[in-house]
Amino acid sequence: xxxxxxxxxxxxSGLASIRSCLEExxxxxxxxxxxxxxxLWKFSDHTEEGRASIYQSVFTNSSKxxxxxxxxxxxxxxxxxxxxxxxxxxxxxxxxxxxxLKYIQFKTLVSGINKRPDFSITGQWxxxxxxxxxxxxxxxxxxxxxxxxxxxxHLPKESFPGLKLFKGKCFHSREYxxxxxxxxxxxxxxxxxxxxxxxxxxxxxxxxQVMISSRSGSWVMSRVWDxxxxxxxxxxxxxxxxxxxxxxxxxxxxxxMKQMNARFKHENYGLMPLNRxxxxxxxxxxxxxACILCGIVSVKPNVREFTETSAIFEDGTVFEGIDCxxxxxxxxxxxxxxxxxxxxxxxxxxxxxxxxxxxxxxxxTMAVIGFVQSLGATIPTVDLQARWAVRVxxxxxxxxxxxxxxxxxDKKRGKKLKWFGTSETVQTDYITYMDELASFIGAKPHxxxxxxxxxKLAVEVFFGPCSPYQFRLVGPGKWPGARNAILTQWDxxxxxxxxxxxxxxxxxxxxxxxVRLFILPVMFIAVFFALI
Numbered sequence: 001x002x003x004x005x006x007x008x009x010x011x012x013s014g015l016a017s018i019r020s021c022l023e024e025x026x027x028x029x030x031x032x033x034x035x036x037x038x039x040l041w042k043f044s045d046h047t048e049e050g051r052a053s054i055y056q057s058v059f060t061n062s063s064k065x066x067x068x069x070x071x072x073x074x075x076x077x078x079x080x081x082x083x084x085x086x087x088x089x090x091x092x093x094x095x096x097x098x099x100x101l102k103y104i105q106f107k108t109l110v111s112g113i114n115k116r117p118d119f120s121i122t123g124q125w126x127x128x129x130x131x132x133x134x135x136x137x138x139x140x141x142x143x144x145x146x147x148x149x150x151x152x153x154h155l156p157k158e159s160f161p162g163l164k165l166f167k168g169k170c171f172h173s174r175e176y177x178x179x180x181x182x183x184x185x186x187x188x189x190x191x192x193x194x195x196x197x198x199x200x201x202x203x204x205x206x207x208x209q210v211m212i213s214s215r216s217g218s219w220v221m222s223r224v225w226d227x228x229x230x231x232x233x234x235x236x237x238x239x240x241x242x243x244x245x246x247x248x249x250x251x252x253x254x255x256x257m258k259q260m261n262a263r264f265k266h267e268n269y270g271l272m273p274l275n276r277x278x279x280x281x282x283x284x285x286x287x288x289x290a291c292i293l294c295g296i297v298s299v300k301p302n303v304r305e306f307t308e309t310s311a312i313f314e315d316g317t318v319f320e321g322i323d324c325x326x327x328x329x330x331x332x333x334x335x336x337x338x339x340x341x342x343x344x345x346x347x348x349x350x351x352x353x354x355x356x357x358x359x360x361x362x363x364x365t366m367a368v369i370g371f372v373q374s375l376g377a378t379i380p381t382v383d384l385q386a387r388w389a390v391r392v393x394x395x396x397x398x399x400x401x402x403x404x405x406x407x408x409x410d411k412k413r414g415k416k417l418k419w420f421g422t423s424e425t426v427q428t429d430y431i432t433y434m435d436e437l438a439s440f441i442g443a444k445p446h447x448x449x450x451x452x453x454x455x456k457l458a459v460e461v462f463f464g465p466c467s468p469y470q471f472r473l474v475g476p477g478k479w480p481g482a483r484n485a486i487l488t489q490w491d492x493x494x495x496x497x498x499x500x501x502x503x504x505x506x507x508x509x510x511x512x513x514x515v516r517l518f519i520l521p522v523m524f525i526a527v528f529f530a531l532i
């Protein structure tokens with residue numbers, strides 16, 4: 001084996017990192033503080049310090065064809081959007097198929113990661129772990145941090161005057177598990193993200209009244225998109241990304257808002273974002289509009305202040321008799337086992353080249369996997385991140401100079417400010433980011449060449465969903481089954497829904513929706529010139 005690599009966490013990021021190390025001939029050791037793999041997706045009926053926590057009813061927001069490991073498709077009969085239990089089943093199967101379990105040390109806490117005295121020469125790290133009350137230290141040639149960013153809850157209690165006077169219960173959404181204990185209660189949910197909306201809609205069936213308070217609003221998307229197909233298989237395409245990045249801003253913004261408002265008019269439901277053209281991560285919830293229509297969930301503006309039993313909103317309205325306030329206010333980024341100056345700048349912002357490498361390390365032997373977020377799924381993203389990171393650690397790929405990396409980070413901050421409204425967000429554009437990483441290792445598909453050599457595949461790759469298999473078509477880690485997986489992805493999408501035979505499965509026409517989009521303006525132009 002080659003260099004020794006410490007991997008922190010055995011969630012999907014950690015498993016992708018173990019596999020990438022093995023592909024490149026490195027020696028991985030993964031430290032997992034719990035007793036099982038899965039990380040965020042391993043449900044527990046109680047919260048555990050230092051571990052991500054989900055509620056019992058969590059389903060995926062990405063469909064199975066868009067969120068698999070690129071060389072390990074889901075079984076045909078798996079549903080398109082999976083309950084956390086089903087996803088954990090898949091993660092376990094992947095781990096066994098790739099023989100990864102033997103590289104994981106369970107019930108082992110990483111308490112410290114420090115540079116060795118000769119780090120500037122060797123790039124090595126001292127990694128301190130704790131197991132059964134005993135501390136151990138070992139030397140590693142590199143470290144991959146895969147502990148995620150859904151661990152440390154963000155609780156901005158100081159932003160709500162009077163909250164100390166409130167006599168009801170008050171807790172973060174990470175502590176929520178199931179709705180039974182809220183029967184007959186009056187609940188206020190602070191935050192209009194995925195967790196906040198999931199919890200609010202679930203509680204609406206048992207609680208007496210549920211209100212959501214939102215400071216800035218949000219776009220709400222359904223998992224069910226045009227003609228009933230999974231949203232991401234129609235929305236996340238290379239052609240759509242090409243148009244979005246090349247059309248004039250006014251047209252791109254109009255088109256984006258038209259897509260977001262296709263299901264319902266957000267302004268009628270009190271959900272419209274303050275800045276509607278920003279590409280902030282939308283909420284995925286199939287029930288929320290119906291709950292608002294039925295009056296079992298109400299959306300209110302930000303809370304101005306709390307009293308002992310009520311909340312007064314900024315519009316002057318009052319929600320009285322509140323039993324419980326749930327903070328669905330997200331998470332803070334924290335890595336308590338390392339010196340924060342390694343990955344944070346003077347403004348306390350996490351500063352990473354491509355969201356992975358600390359740019360100012362003397363040796364590029366530390367990487368953060370799974371820190372970046374996008375509309376795309378996590379699993380293919382961390383798979384590609386790990387493949388690149390491991391090749392940098394091995395020395396097959398090299399990083400730019402510190403100056404060039406810092407310039408790139410500053411440039412990306414400007415783009416984030418334009419697209420997402422803040423430069424500090426961990427969000428990024430999925431396909432653009434994936435292509436960027438893939439190009440570093442020679443795994444980016446060459447679209448023009450595909451149209452010349454394999455037009456059938458090229459049409460699926462460019463106009464169809466940008467599925468993970470595309471990033472194992474060529475280059476290191478090439479998977480011989482990638483082409484067939486792309487050409488049969490719609491078969492696997494439709495298979496679990498065909499539980500009652502009523503005709504031949506209908507696959508989408510990849511070009512038809514774009515023809516319909518452009519034919520109307522062409523007709524108007526033709527009529528205009530005909531009347532002149």
